[in-house]
Amino acid sequence: MRRLGGLYILAFLFVITGLMFPDSYYVTVVGVTIFTNAVLAVSLNLLMGYAGQISLGHAAFFGLGAYSSAILTSRYGVNPWLAMLAGLALSGTVSWVLARPILKLKGHYLAMATLGMGIIIHIFFVQADWLTGGPDGLSGIPGITVFGWPVNTDLRWYWVFGVLMLFCIWVSLNIVDSRPGRALAAVHGSEVAAQMTGVDTASVKAQIFVVSALLASVAGSLFAHQQAFVSPESFSFFFSIELVTMVVLGGLASTFGAVFGAVLLSLLPEFLLVFEDFEVLIYGAILMAIMIFLPDGLFVTTSRLITERLRGGEAS
Amino acid sequence: MALLSVRGLEKHFGGVTAIAGLDFDVEQGAIFSIIGPNGAGKTTLFNLLTSIYTPSAGTVIFDGHDLTRLKPFQIAALGVTRTFQNLQVFLNMTVLENVMVGCHLRSRCGMIEAAFRLPSVIREEKKVRGMALEALEFCGMADMAERAADTLPYGMLKKLEIARALAARPRMLLMDEPAAGLNDTETVNMSSLIREISASGVTVLLVEHNMGLVMKVSHRVLVLNYGELLSQGTPQEVQCDPKVITAYLGQ
DSSP: OGGGHHHHHHHHHHHHHHHHOTTOHHHHHHHHHHHHHHHHHHHHHIIIIISOOOOSOHHHHHHHHHHHHHHHHHHHOOOHHHHHHHHHHHHHHHHHHHHHHHHTSOHHHHHHHHHHHHHHHHHHHHHOHHHHOGGGOEEOOOOOEETTEEOOSHHHHHHHHHHHHHHHHHHHHHHHTSHHHHHHHHHHHOHHHHHHTTOOHHHHHHHHHHHHHHHHHHHHHHHHHHHSEEOGGGGSHHHHHHHHHHHHHHOTTOHHHHHHHHHHHHHHHHHHGGGGGGHHHHHHHHHHHHHHHOTTOHHHHHHHHHHHHHHHHHHO | OOSEEEEEEEEEETTEEEEEEEEEEEOTTOEEEEEOSTTSSHHHHHHHHTTSSOOSEEEEEETTEEGGGSOHHHHHHTTEEEOOSSOOOOTTSBHHHHHHHHTGGGOOOOHHHHHHTOHHHHHHHHHHHHHHHHHHHHTTOGGGTTSBGGGSOHHHHHHHHHHHHHHTOOSEEEEEOTTTTOOHHHHHHHHHHHHHHHHTTOEEEEEOSOHHHHHHHOSEEEEEETTEEEEEEOHHHHHHOHHHHHHHHOO
16 A cells, blocks of 8 residues: 555545535646656656666657547547557557667667667658648547547546556556666666666566557657647657656656656646746756755655655654 | 686787786686786776677687677676776665665566566566575675665775675676775675675685685686786695795885
8 A cells, every 4th residue: 555655645635625625726727737748757667767768759659649640530530449449559659669679779869869769750740741730730539538538638638647647657657666677777776787677678667668659659749639629849859848847857766756757748838937037047047946945856866855754854 | 617717818908018918717616816916907807707808809608608709797697797906886775675676587577568567577676685685684684775875984895895796696796895994894894795605506616815715715816917817725735835925025
């Protein structure tokens, strides 16, 4: 129970908030953004935080899922769930093919390679007019129905994305606390020692790259249906960087840290709107301050302080 | 037949010859020590035996398999594991988790089962935890299981590496300077631990500078000098070999 405690608390908050404030803009509209970002951050954290492999191209898989769903449903009238599966197949294939050559690289070189991958896929979204609608994007994407329940209001999307986020967190917590999860952490800790304990490091890195791409792809598919419109802008290099920031800000190698980072970075722009022109400036200053004073991340540092305080209390 | 037999092993780094045509055999169940002055090529030899380096020439046959063709994780799967001179503990985990990684080869669970935490995963986790605790127990560290690895003192980290290696139930364990940096009491403990490991049926290859320990525990000793085999035999034979005395003390 202790393993999933955080998940239960989050699920409880999610349900209560949805029931108590069904009409609030912050809950339903911003909530969906938060949940989408949380899914992406949690999936990226599996790769970055636990396995220690940076990716500056995570938004690309979000985009592959979104465009697969958008194109198949709006142009060819394919069932959204089948389109989502097609998106998963595409993201899975792309990530699987790229994983081994890319993850052979380390440090800055890996950052460059994933950056290149993200940019290439983004350029494809922009340039392949005939398929993706180019920079103008694709509109007219139909909504979805979950077991005969049409998802046609902001509140309903709130429930759908919230459940997806909880699912993602559950998967992440499961992986972390398992044989493959420990193998990933071992790769992060010492790759040579991981190999000498029998971990096929190339394979386990490739596997987690694919898992994180698949989770991002599902989020992308739902995102396309929820927005009813996709354009390349949503999947740019800058969004990839924002996702990395969420993971680092919350605290690497902590699933709830990633969630926390996603919540913070999704809410911050909303609160900073009052500063109008200075919004971006203050946003940047806050990020810098957190990284300088809390290099282990906001969530990780805070929860450590709380645990220490509690332990100290028991001892005295 | 010997468990490990090395034939014509060579390693060059550019123009530098680190290992020059080495032949030796290690019998099953032995404590086999490799000694030599600094820079003699001892750690290089370990890195060649575990395929962290690729040899320039020669073969390393372990139980009928040529290790030079395999990757480190495949070598581990054959039952060869090692500890490191410059510690390679997973500092991002607890002590127990470190050793649980050591059980990697004795468990099966894959990524998909893990992601959905199927009942088989829960059963296996329990089993792995037990195996890891057993290895910690063997090294006298069971009481530290839940501590974060980065809070352990140096001597304990050395033991932790050994526990992690033993958790894989190896047939042969390569130990790279297990007593380096340990105080006298810890060194005595280490030598009895090495004996216990050997008694449990594991063949031990030992690189060590502490001659007292080497001469006390080893069945056979190999002396390396500038990558070449200088002498080989029982501890007594090696100690009396004039070539060894010359190499260590100078003329």
